[in-house]
Amino acid sequence: MIQIFFFLLFFLTPAFVFGQGSPLKKATFRPQWKPQAQFAGFYVAKEKGFYKSHGIELTLLQGGPAFSSSEFLADGKADFVTMWLSNAIQMRASGHGIINIGQIIQRSALMLVAKKSRGINKLEDINGKKAGLWGQDFQIQPMALFKKYNLQVTVIPQSFSVNLFLRDGVDVVSAMWYNEYHTLLNAGLNPDELTPFFFQDYGLNFPEDGIYVLEKTFNKDPALSCAFVKATIEGWSYAFAHPDEALDVILEYMSQANVPVNRVHQKWMLNRMKDLIFPLDNSGRIGMLESSDYQRVAGELKESGLIKEIPDYSSFFIGCEIRAEQ
Amino acid sequence: MILLCTVSSAFIFLIVFSYDYFVSRRIIESDIENQARTLALATVNRIETILLSVEKVPENLSSFLEKGSYDERELLELLRTVVERNPEIYGAAVAFEPHRFAKEIPYFAPYFYKEKNGNVQFLDLGNKSYKYIYWDWYQIPKELNRPQWTEPYFDEGGGNIVMATYSVPFYKKVGGKRELMGIVTADISLTWLQEAVSSIKVLETGYGFLISRNGTLVTHPLKNLIMNETIFGIAEAREDKDLREIGRKMISGGSGFILFRSIVSGKNCWTYYSPIPSNGWSLAVLFPQDELTANIYRLSQIVIILGVIGLLMLALAVTLIARSITRPLKAMARATEEIATGNLDIELPVHRTKDEVGRLADSFSHMKTSLKQYIKELTETTAAKERIVSELKVAHDIQMSLLPKHFPPFPERKEFDIFAILEPAREVGGDLYDFFLVGDDHLFFVVGDVSGKGVPAAIFMAVGKTLLNRLVEKGTDPSHVLAKVNKELCRGNESAMFVTLFCGMLNFKTGNLLFSNAGHNPPLLVRSGQKPEWIKVPEGFILGCIEDATYKTEMIVLNPGDRIFLYTDGVTEAMNREKAFYSKERLTSAVEKEKNASVEALTHEVFRSVKVFTDGEPLSDDITLLAIQFNG
Numbered sequence: 001m002i003q004i005f006f007f008l009l010f011f012l013t014p015a016f017v018f019g020q021g022s023p024l025k026k027a028t029f030r031p032q033w034k035p036q037a038q039f040a041g042f043y044v045a046k047e048k049g050f051y052k053s054h055g056i057e058l059t060l061l062q063g064g065p066a067f068s069s070s071e072f073l074a075d076g077k078a079d080f081v082t083m084w085l086s087n088a089i090q091m092r093a094s095g096h097g098i099i100n101i102g103q104i105i106q107r108s109a110l111m112l113v114a115k116k117s118r119g120i121n122k123l124e125d126i127n128g129k130k131a132g133l134w135g136q137d138f139q140i141q142p143m144a145l146f147k148k149y150n151l152q153v154t155v156i157p158q159s160f161s162v163n164l165f166l167r168d169g170v171d172v173v174s175a176m177w178y179n180e181y182h183t184l185l186n187a188g189l190n191p192d193e194l195t196p197f198f199f200q201d202y203g204l205n206f207p208e209d210g211i212y213v214l215e216k217t218f219n220k221d222p223a224l225s226c227a228f229v230k231a232t233i234e235g236w237s238y239a240f241a242h243p244d245e246a247l248d249v250i251l252e253y254m255s256q257a258n259v260p261v262n263r264v265h266q267k268w269m270l271n272r273m274k275d276l277i278f279p280l281d282n283s284g285r286i287g288m289l290e291s292s293d294y295q296r297v298a299g300e301l302k303e304s305g306l307i308k309e310i311p312d313y314s315s316f317f318i319g320c321e322i323r324a325e326q
Numbered sequence: 327m328i329l330l331c332t333v334s335s336a337f338i339f340l341i342v343f344s345y346d347y348f349v350s351r352r353i354i355e356s357d358i359e360n361q362a363r364t365l366a367l368a369t370v371n372r373i374e375t376i377l378l379s380v381e382k383v384p385e386n387l388s389s390f391l392e393k394g395s396y397d398e399r400e401l402l403e404l405l406r407t408v409v410e411r412n413p414e415i416y417g418a419a420v421a422f423e424p425h426r427f428a429k430e431i432p433y434f435a436p437y438f439y440k441e442k443n444g445n446v447q448f449l450d451l452g453n454k455s456y457k458y459i460y461w462d463w464y465q466i467p468k469e470l471n472r473p474q475w476t477e478p479y480f481d482e483g484g485g486n487i488v489m490a491t492y493s494v495p496f497y498k499k500v501g502g503k504r505e506l507m508g509i510v511t512a513d514i515s516l517t518w519l520q521e522a523v524s525s526i527k528v529l530e531t532g533y534g535f536l537i538s539r540n541g542t543l544v545t546h547p548l549k550n551l552i553m554n555e556t557i558f559g560i561a562e563a564r565e566d567k568d569l570r571e572i573g574r575k576m577i578s579g580g581s582g583f584i585l586f587r588s589i590v591s592g593k594n595c596w597t598y599y600s601p602i603p604s605n606g607w608s609l610a611v612l613f614p615q616d617e618l619t620a621n622i623y624r625l626s627q628i629v630i631i632l633g634v635i636g637l638l639m640l641a642l643a644v645t646l647i648a649r650s651i652t653r654p655l656k657a658m659a660r661a662t663e664e665i666a667t668g669n670l671d672i673e674l675p676v677h678r679t680k681d682e683v684g685r686l687a688d689s690f691s692h693m694k695t696s697l698k699q700y701i702k703e704l705t706e707t708t709a710a711k712e713r714i715v716s717e718l719k720v721a722h723d724i725q726m727s728l729l730p731k732h733f734p735p736f737p738e739r740k741e742f743d744i745f746a747i748l749e750p751a752r753e754v755g756g757d758l759y760d761f762f763l764v765g766d767d768h769l770f771f772v773v774g775d776v777s778g779k780g781v782p783a784a785i786f787m788a789v790g791k792t793l794l795n796r797l798v799e800k801g802t803d804p805s806h807v808l809a810k811v812n813k814e815l816c817r818g819n820e821s822a823m824f825v826t827l828f829c830g831m832l833n834f835k836t837g838n839l840l841f842s843n844a845g846h847n848p849p850l851l852v853r854s855g856q857k858p859e860w861i862k863v864p865e866g867f868i869l870g871c872i873e874d875a876t877y878k879t880e881m882i883v884l885n886p887g888d889r890i891f892l893y894t895d896g897v898t899e900a901m902n903r904e905k906a907f908y909s910k911e912r913l914t915s916a917v918e919k920e921k922n923a924s925v926e927a928l929t930h931e932v933f934r935s936v937k938v939f940t941d942g943e944p945l946s947d948d949i950t951l952l953a954i955q956f957n958g
Contacts, residue, residue, distance in 0.1 A: 156465070186558040264563045
């Protein structure tokens with residue numbers, strides 16, 4: 001009796017589980033922040049079954065500020081993570097064997113914003129003013145900017161809100177274009193009342209979110225990594241083509257994570273992600289890390305003393321040569 | 327006509343109705359503005375009172391900390407008492423700048439707060455990874471150097487309640503410099519505030535909502551919007567630029583009365599918004615427009631229905647009245663047509679009312695009766711007249727038969743020629759002529775004219791002629807004849823008729839002519855080869871007036887070829903269209919022209935000349951012409 005059972009199990013299980021051909025490979029992914037449209041492509045790819053159709057049984061881990069993605073990756077708690085390029089280069093330079101397999105955000109969403117009512121209409125007007133800045137990696141570009149343009153700025157640590165800026169406690173504030181900038185607009189400030197500073201306009205463009213994997217994980221199964229990137233890019237393309245559906249997916253993930261839900265804000269974020277993900281050269285390619293971008297970021301890190309040597313680009317970025325339209 | 331009446335009534339009704347509707351609406355709207363303002367300000371005052379009382383606590387505490395001296399135990403005791411004694415305060419903290427409380431302690435921020443069960447708990451915020459110096463409640467008053475209310479936030483430790491914190495910086499003079507020591511805070515739960523605002527109930531669906539300085543919804547009937555949405559986000563979602571502008575006015579401390587589309591019901595609402603002075607939040611109170619105007623709307627509906635019914639009834643009344651007028655009029659019109667064809671026996675429609683139509687119908691009926699009577703009388707009169715006319719015809723014939731009409735009357739007598747024409751102006755006339763032989767050698771002739779015309783004149787003439795015939799005999803003096811005839815006529819002449827007469831007795835053997843005249847026109851004497859001349863006639867009064875009037879006889883002697891031409895005044899007074907008389911002159915010349923013609927031709931020519939002169943005008947008087955030629 002038992003023999004028959006095992007016999008059946010042996011023969012039937014593959015037919016049940018891997019009925020569609022090759023077996024699904026298990027993988028985990030952790031975005032660096034809580035669910036929001038910043039990661040729409042991942043959630044949509046998961047919901048639409050793109051990972052499955054690329055042979056991946058993906059588990060989405062909850063992101064957030066409590067832990068950093070780099071720790072999760074280094075500790076092997078997640079197979080794939082997103083993090084900023086500047087963060088990743090520092091990890092790589094400090095000896096962590098991580099590689100970039102897909103550069104999602106091509107341009108700096110990090111920006112500085114000032115109020116025209118405080119007399120700031122151009123970059124030079126910042127001189128002698130108070131600026132609220134986030135810490136660590138968020139300060140690399142602003143500091144480089146101040147240095148580059150010889151601006152004396154009093155830096156006030158910025159926490160989780162833009163309220164200090166709204167009440168004129170600081171004159172300049174750091175913001176993510178897809179997030180805090182919209183928060184400012186939705187606190188009643190009109191775009192024409194604000195002076196935005198985008199780092200790409202000052203030669204300090206830092207690509208941000210990229211997909212990272214441990215070198216050893218990649219080497220064990222390069223096809224898995226590339227399938228993950230490919231499915232993710234399909235997710236992004238789908239999200240941009242079907243924004244309302246994508247928003248539904250994101251809002252659902254947000255609700256499950258008990259994150260306050262605001263559709264208008266997520267819509268803004270998704271639209272900005274579209275601006276940030278597609279490169280300016282209109283090539284339609286998603287996921288490439290250009291060498292020039294890499295050298296710029298690494299150069300600034302070295303300049304800031306955050307790294308001693310610039311890691312080799314070719315071993316840092318392993319492009320899977322995927323195009324968005326595919 | 328009915329349509330015109332109805333349309334103009336509807337127009338008047340519409341004007342009155344619109345005026346009424348818009349005025350009532352305006353009255354209600356201004357009323358609503360006052361109500362909304364009062365309600366909003368009352369609520370703002372309630373909130374403000376509590377906020378101000380809460381503000382006092384950290385303000386007093388900070389002033390104590392600035393002036394007094396204290397150790398850790400005293401500070402904690404003070405802080406605990408503050409939280410315990412002030413029911414509206416949820417928690418209070420004194421957060422120090424790093425190393426300010428004591429050099430060896432980098433972060434010190436004792437915090438007392440109430441648990442759900444009311445127990446006061448202690449927590450040192452500086453002991454955790456919670457870096458309080460970067461939080462809004464610390465950073466904002468620090469950077470601004472003045473007390474501040476924070477934006478509302480979810481209390482992450484407590485029972486999911488919305489809180490706000492009032493933070494007051496406190497300082498110490500160090501070496502003459504005022505340096506920040508830390509921040510004193512008081513937290514309040516916004517539950518009471520949410521309750522205060524949600525207790526605002528206006529009509530069915532009206533409500534109030536509160537937004538923070540950033541536009542975040544602090545209270546709202548839609549719970550999922552609270553702390554999750556700003557008014558600007560809603561404006562963006564609704565693509566409502568006006569709402570965004572309203573939001574900007576609200577958070578900038580403005581107040582106003584506006585029409586606003588409710589987020590809850592989507593209905594237009596009259597909204598009054600007013601700032602809460604202490605923390606710069608803004609309260610709005612919404613009065614749903616349709617509910618406010620529901621009464622007016624309902625009233626208007628009733629008014630419209632009544633109006634429409636009224637108009638229909640009016641139209642009906644107008645129709646009935648018009649029918650009541652036009653029906654008898656139409657019937658009368660038909661009757662008139664019938665009457666016009668001559669049927670006067672048609673039955674007229676009966677109309678009993680006493681109005682104009684009734685009077686018209688009465689008059690019409692009366693007219694018909696009169697007309698019928700008149701036609702009856704006319705028929706009778708016409709018949710009578712026809713009879714008279716036929717009788718007159720007979721009378722004419724008789725009268726004419728009285729006159730000698732065969733010419734030449736005495737063909738055997740060559741001594742004279744005589745010819746006469748009498749043309750009465752009517753069927754019978756008052757003129758007369760006559761002649762007859764008296765003995766073997768005398769011719770008596772007479773021409774007369776009875777006053778008036780027609781039958782009476784004719785009869786009077788017949789009487790005269792009969793008298794003449796009876797009275798004239800041989801040797802009779804013409805004047806005697808006239809006197810006698812006059813006497814006879816005067817007798818019993820009650821109708822006061824009279825007659826002019828010229829009579830003559832010609833001795834056609836000798837040519838002696840005796841004649842007498844009673845007021846008649848003098849005849850013409852045409853001596854052979856000479857111009858006509860008027861015979862001088864003796865004076866004599868017209869016959870039939872004065873009974874004892876006397877007449878004279880004159881005599882002339884006629885030579886062979888001489889003519890006498892007699893006539894009545896109907897000849898000389900015959901009128902043409904221009905009312906000119908034929909006149910004696912025309913007569914004289916007409917007679918002269920024909921001096922060589924026979925008496926018959928002369929008479930006819932003169933007659934013809936009169937006819938030519940009058941040119942078809944009816945004769946105004948009888949015409950008589952008589953011509954005698956003495957041949958010797």
